[in-house]
Every structure is written in structure tokens, then in C-alpha cells.
Amino acid sequence: xxxxxxxxxxxxxxxxxxxxxxxxxxxxxxxxxxxxxxxxxxxxxxxxxxxxxxxxxxxxxxxxxxxxxxxxxxxxxxxxxxxxxxxxxxxxxxxxxxxxxxxxxxxxxxxxxxxxxxxxxxxxxxxxxxxxxxxxxxxxxxxxxxxxxxxxxxxxxxxxxxxxxxxx
Numbered sequence: 001x002x003x004x005x006x007x008x009x010x011x012x013x014x015x016x017x018x019x020x021x022x023x024x025x026x027x028x029x030x031x032x033x034x035x036x037x038x039x040x041x042x043x044x045x046x047x048x049x050x051x052x053x054x055x056x057x058x059x060x061x062x063x064x065x066x067x068x069x070x071x072x073x074x075x076x077x078x079x080x081x082x083x084x085x086x087x088x089x090x091x092x093x094x095x096x097x098x099x100x101x102x103x104x105x106x107x108x109x110x111x112x113x114x115x116x117x118x119x120x121x122x123x124x125x126x127x128x129x130x131x132x133x134x135x136x137x138x139x140x141x142x143x144x145x146x147x148x149x150x151x152x153x154x155x156x157x158x159x160x161x162x163x164x165x166x167x168x
Contacts, residue, residue, distance in 0.1 A: 001064060001106045003071075005115045008059035010052050015069035016059060017041045017048070023098040030135040033158070051076070060115050062099070062108045070103035072096060073112040075119060092120040094130035097139070109142045 008016060024042050028035040051057040051074065062071030074096035080086040094116060099108045120128055130148065132139050 001070075001103060001108075003062050003064050003103070003106070003108055003111070005060050005062050005071075005073075005111050008052060008061045008072075010049055012052075012059070012061060012069070013045055013048055015061060016072060017043070017045075019069060019072040019098050019100060020096065022100055023096065026136075027133065031133065057095075058119055060112060060119075062103070062112055064103065071099040071108040071112055073116050075116050077120075077123065077125065089127065090123075090125050091127035091129055092116065092123075092125050094128065097130075104138070109139075110146060113142070113146050 020043060052059055056077045058075045060073040061069045064070050076093050076095050078091055078093050080089045097109060097112055
């Protein structure tokens with residue numbers, strides 16, 4: 001599959017929502033204890049437009065040869081908290097990387113990651129961070145192949161007798 005990557009614009013909102021809807025359905029199916037269905041988009045157009053217009057964020061779309069959006073990258077520039085514990089630093093967080101099923105395993109995720117890294121370097125930022133859910137083996141393998149390493153680990157435990165069980 002031939003494709004190209006470009007920066008998204010406000011008129012791309014329907015495509016961004018459609019691609020995120022696919023990712024949200026995957027997360028809901030894998031982890032229903034954390035994710036729920038929503039009436040309408042999980043991210044408001046206002047939220048996405050804020051990111052599209054922000055100088056501290058970017059969205060990139062991967063498009064097939066016929067111009068159909070098949071992948072999405074959402075990036076946000078962040079800074080370490082200004083407290084003595086942390087070294088001052090700026091870094092880019094990958095908020096979302098999604099490739100639709102019909103376009104997976106064709107180099108689109110790698111191309112989006114390279115675009116994200118180029119965006120960070122253009123801003124003078126040399127560190128990237130991301131979070132990935134443990135169930136997402138395909139994404140974890142992609143990130144590892146592209147040189148990303150585990151920095152910290154999130155853990156959880158569901159307690160017996162929790163408030164949710166009491167409500168049921």
C-alpha cells in the first residue's frame with residue numbers, strides 16, 4: 001500500500017474521529033473495566049480542534065494513495081514539573097498512534113513515528129514518551145522495533161468488596 005503522511009487540519013476532524021473510534025472500540029473490547037461506550041465521539045470536536053490549533057500539539061494523518069486517511073498520530077509537547085526533584089526538560093508525548101486494520105503491517109505506524117520524531121527535533125526536543133496498554137502486543141513490538149524502551153510501569157489491582165461491586 002502506498003501512503004503519505006501529512007499534518008492534519010481542522011477539516012480533517014471527521015477522519016480523526018473515525019480513526020479514534022476504531023482505537024476506542026479496541027480498548028473497550030480489551031479492557032471493559034476501564035473503558036466504556038459513549039454516545040457520540042469519545043473526544044469532543046472542541047478538544048480535538050484545540051489540539052489542532054495549539055502550538056504545543058500536532059496531529060498527523062497517514063493517507064492511502066487515493067487520499068483515504070488510514071492512520072493517525074497525536075503529539076503534545078510537555079515540560080517536566082518545575083520542582084527541584086526534576087531536571088528541567090521538554091519532551092514530546094505520543095498521545096495516540098492508530099492505524100486502521102486494513103492498513104496495518106504496511107509501515108504506516110513506523111512512518112508516523114518517524115514523523116513524530118522529526119516534529120520533536122524541529123522543535124529542539126530530543127526526548128519522546130508514550131504509554132501503551134499491555135494487551136496491545138502489536139503496538140509494543142512496533143515501539144520496541146523503533147528503539148523505544150520501558151521507562152516506568154503502571155500497575156493496578158481490583159479490590160474485592162470495591163464500591164462498584166457494592167453497587168451491583
